[in-house]
Amino acid sequence: MKSSKYRPSKIVVDLEAIRYNVKEEIKRLPKETDLFAVVKADGYGHGALEVAKAALEVGAKGLCVSNLDEAVELREAGITQPILVLSYVSLEFLEVAVANNITLTATSLEWIKQLNDRLDKKITIHLKIDSGMGRVGIIDLEEMREAKTILQTNPYIDFEGIFTHFSKADSQDDSYLNLQKERFSSALKVFGETVKYIHTANSATALWHDAWESNLVRFGDAMYGMNPSGKELKTPYSLKQALTLETEIIHIKQLAKGEKIGYGATYETKSKEWIATLPIGYADGFRRDFQGFEVLVEGQKVPVVGRVCMDQCMIKLSSKLPVGTKVIIFGDSQGQFNSIQTGAEYIQTINYEITCGLTERLPRNYVNK
Numbered sequence: 001m002k003s004s005k006y007r008p009s010k011i012v013v014d015l016e017a018i019r020y021n022v023k024e025e026i027k028r029l030p031k032e033t034d035l036f037a038v039v040k041a042d043g044y045g046h047g048a049l050e051v052a053k054a055a056l057e058v059g060a061k062g063l064c065v066s067n068l069d070e071a072v073e074l075r076e077a078g079i080t081q082p083i084l085v086l087s088y089v090s091l092e093f094l095e096v097a098v099a100n101n102i103t104l105t106a107t108s109l110e111w112i113k114q115l116n117d118r119l120d121k122k123i124t125i126h127l128k129i130d131s132g133m134g135r136v137g138i139i140d141l142e143e144m145r146e147a148k149t150i151l152q153t154n155p156y157i158d159f160e161g162i163f164t165h166f167s168k169a170d171s172q173d174d175s176y177l178n179l180q181k182e183r184f185s186s187a188l189k190v191f192g193e194t195v196k197y198i199h200t201a202n203s204a205t206a207l208w209h210d211a212w213e214s215n216l217v218r219f220g221d222a223m224y225g226m227n228p229s230g231k232e233l234k235t236p237y238s239l240k241q242a243l244t245l246e247t248e249i250i251h252i253k254q255l256a257k258g259e260k261i262g263y264g265a266t267y268e269t270k271s272k273e274w275i276a277t278l279p280i281g282y283a284d285g286f287r288r289d290f291q292g293f294e295v296l297v298e299g300q301k302v303p304v305v306g307r308v309c310m311d312q313c314m315i316k317l318s319s320k321l322p323v324g325t326k327v328i329i330f331g332d333s334q335g336q337f338n339s340i341q342t343g344a345e346y347i348q349t350i351n352y353e354i355t356c357g358l359t360e361r362l363p364r365n366y367v368n369k
C-alpha cells in the first residue's frame with residue numbers, strides 16, 4: 001500500500017527528540033557500554049531508517065531489528081554499522097545474512113549445530129539465553145556448554161555476544177527480575193569472559209536497573225520518548241515524545257438536537273452541535289476503541305463522537321471552525337499535550353502497540369532532520 005499523501009492525516013516524527021533521548025541515555029552509561037538503537041517494526045512505527053540515522057548520529061553504535069528483512073532494508077539504504085537481528089532467522093537464509101554482514105542471534109543449540117554444518121563464510125553471532133521470558137534462547141546449562149564449544153571453535157563464527165531479555169524490568173516488584181538475573185549469572189559462568197558484548201538491558205533495564213550486567217544496551221521504547229512502564233515508574237530523565245499524529249477537519253456542519261452519528265447510531269446530539277469529520281480511521285491504526293477519546297483542536301480537548309469508521313471519524317466542537325483546521329491526535333496543540341501513553345490507557349493497551357499499529361497509509365514526515 002502506498003501512503004496517502006493527498007490527504008492531511010500524517011505522522012510527524014521529531015528527530016531531535018530521538019537524538020535527545022539517545023544522548024540522555026548515553027550520558028548515563030559507563031564509557032565502555034554501547035547503545036544499540038532498536039528499530040524493529042519500522043522503528044516502532046516511526047520509520048526505521050530515519051530513526052536509525054538520527055540515533056547513529058549522536059552515538060548509537062549499532063542497531064537491533066526483529067527479522068532479517070528489516071536488517072536488509074537498512075543495509076540497502078546504506079547503513080554500515082552493526083545490525084543485530086534479535087530473534088530467530090531460518091538458516092535457509094544464512095547466505096542473505098552473510099552477504100549483508102548481519103549479526104544473527106543463536107536461539108537454540110539445534111540452530112547452532114545446523115549453522116556449524118553449513119557455514120563456509122564469516123558471520124557474527126550473539127547467543128540468546130532464555131532466563132525466564134520463555135520466548136527464544138537456551139535454558140539448559142549442559143546445552144550451553146555444547147553451544148560454547150561450537151561457537152568458540154568454528155573458525156567462521158565470530159562469537160561476539162551473549163544476551164538475555166527481562167520480562168519485568170518495568171515493575172516495582174523485582175522478584176522475578178532477580179530470578180532472571182540469577183539464572184543469567186549462572187549462564188555467564190559457563191562462558192567466562194569470552195565475548196565482547198554481554199547484554200541484558202532493554203529500555204526498562206537501562207532506565208531503572210543501571211543496565212544490569214550490560215556493556216550493550218538495546219534501547220527501544222524510551223528512544224521514541226515513551227515510558228516502557230507506562231505510568232508505573234518515573235524515568236530518571238524526562239523523555240521527549242518523538243511522534244505527532246495529526247490531521248485536519250475536512251467537513252463541518254451543525255446538527256439539530258437528537259441527530260445520530262456514525263455506524264450503529266451510537267451517539268446522539270444533546271442539543272444543536274457542531275460536528276466535524278476527520279479523514280482518519282481504524283485502517284490507519286486509529287482504532288475503534290478510540291470512540292470518546294479527546295483529541296486537540298487549537299489547544300482544546302474535543303471528543304471523538306460515534307464509532308470510528310475505517311477511514312474517517314467525527315468530533316464534536318464547541319463552535320464552528322473552518323475546513324482545514326489542524327487536529328492533533330497525539331502531540332502538542334498550543335501547549336496542550338496528548339501523550340501516546342494517554343491514548344494507550346484509553347484503549348487499555350501499552351504505548352508500544354499504539355505507534356506500531358499506525359499503518360503504512362499514514363505518511364511519515366520528519367522534522368529537525
Ligand SMILES: *Cc1c(COP(=O)(O)O)cnc(C)c1O
Pocket residue numbers: 038040086165201202203204218219220221222228
Ligand atoms: C524489542 C526488544 C528490545 C527493546 O525493548 P524496549 O522495551 O523497547 O526498549 C530489547 N531487546 C529485545 C530482545 C527485544 O525484543
